[in-house]
Amino acid sequence: MTLNIDLSEHTALITGATGQLGRVMVKTLAQAGASIAIHFNKNKQSAFEIKESLKDFGVKTCIVQCDVTDLESVMKMKNEVESLIGNPDIVITNAVSQIFPWRTVLEEDIKDYEDQFKSSVMQNVNMAKAFVPHMQRSKWGRFIGINTECTIQTFETQSAYVSGKKGMDGVLRVLAKEIGPYNITVNQIAPGWTVSYKDRENGTEEQPEYSNNIPLRRRGTDQEIANVAAFLASDLASFITGALIPVTGGNAVL
Numbered sequence: 001m002t003l004n005i006d007l008s009e010h011t012a013l014i015t016g017a018t019g020q021l022g023r024v025m026v027k028t029l030a031q032a033g034a035s036i037a038i039h040f041n042k043n044k045q046s047a048f049e050i051k052e053s054l055k056d057f058g059v060k061t062c063i064v065q066c067d068v069t070d071l072e073s074v075m076k077m078k079n080e081v082e083s084l085i086g087n088p089d090i091v092i093t094n095a096v097s098q099i100f101p102w103r104t105v106l107e108e109d110i111k112d113y114e115d116q117f118k119s120s121v122m123q124n125v126n127m128a129k130a131f132v133p134h135m136q137r138s139k140w141g142r143f144i145g146i147n148t149e150c151t152i153q154t155f156e157t158q159s160a161y162v163s164g165k166k167g168m169d170g171v172l173r174v175l176a177k178e179i180g181p182y183n184i185t186v187n188q189i190a191p192g193w194t195v196s197y198k199d200r201e202n203g204t205e206e207q208p209e210y211s212n213n214i215p216l217r218r219r220g221t222d223q224e225i226a227n228v229a230a231f232l233a234s235d236l237a238s239f240i241t242g243a244l245i246p247v248t249g250g251n252a253v254l
């Protein structure tokens with residue numbers, strides 16, 4: 001008997017599907033047979049290119065826009081997805097608002113903390129309010145949050161990003177307990193600094209100063225993160241909930 005991941009009975013919505021990691025999650029879940037809602041915020045053109053790239057998988061796809069920090073916008077997206085391809089029972093909260101450069105607590109702008117709170121905490125609250133009720137009715141669901149190794153490292157200058165992602169961690173650990181009885185799992189993936197299409201385009205895959213401290217001596221890839229998302233979405237992961245899984249080559253572990 002071969003072991004495979006079959007999501008053909010399921011519909012997945014990935015926020016930030018136009019981003020570096022999101023686009024590979026979308027492709028991987030489509031490869032596993034899931035119907036796919038491709039979410040974007042501002043990058044409409046990428047969303048259309050990604051939809052085109054899924055053609056060969058023969059799954060239902062749609063494109064939806066929203067600002068994940070705004071509940072009204074998320075609820076509007078929920079209604080759109082429902083009418084286009086049906087209610088998602090796999091939700092991946094992957095979108096992130098990037099702040100740059102990172103600064104020390106004393107230097108970081110107050111607005112950056114508010115921005116990260118909205119991007120990480122409120123995204124997850126809004127997405128749960130919009131999409132969990134259908135999962136509860138179906139008695140099956142997968143809610144997967146994309147966190148970061150930074151919450152384990154807590155290095156200097158990471159405070160705005162880490163505080164948002166630690167808040168997200170709090171929301172999702174509680175949510176796992178609240179909706180576990182409905183056969184819905186809630187888990188998080190904490191990637192390290194990951195090789196994406198941007199690195200491949202720019203030739204920046206190798207980062208020895210970072211990789212030399214990683215037990216596996218290399219950066220992980222976008223595909224390696226997407227593989228864990230596909231696993232958590234599948235029935236192979238049916239008894240894992242409330243977990244945060246570092247996918248860091250051993251760089252940051254719990």
Ligand SMILES: NC(=O)c1ccc[n+]([C@@H]2O[C@H](COP(=O)([O-])OP(=O)(O)OC[C@H]3O[C@@H](n4cnc5c(N)ncnc54)[C@H](OP(=O)(O)O)[C@@H]3O)[C@@H](O)[C@H]2O)c1
Binds near residue numbers: 016042043044193195
């Ligand atoms: N890349 C890494 O090495 C790495 C490492 C650790 C953790 N992570 C985590 O992995 C996830 C993906 O990161 P990434 O590097 O792929 O990010 P990215 O390339 O910067 O993409 C960010 C995505 O989020 C969307 N977005 C931003 N603000 C939004 C808003 N207010 N409402 C809705 N969507 C919004 C963007 O949409 P548009 O482009 O359409 O505007 C884009 O699709 C994040 O949660 C990040 O914290 C990444």
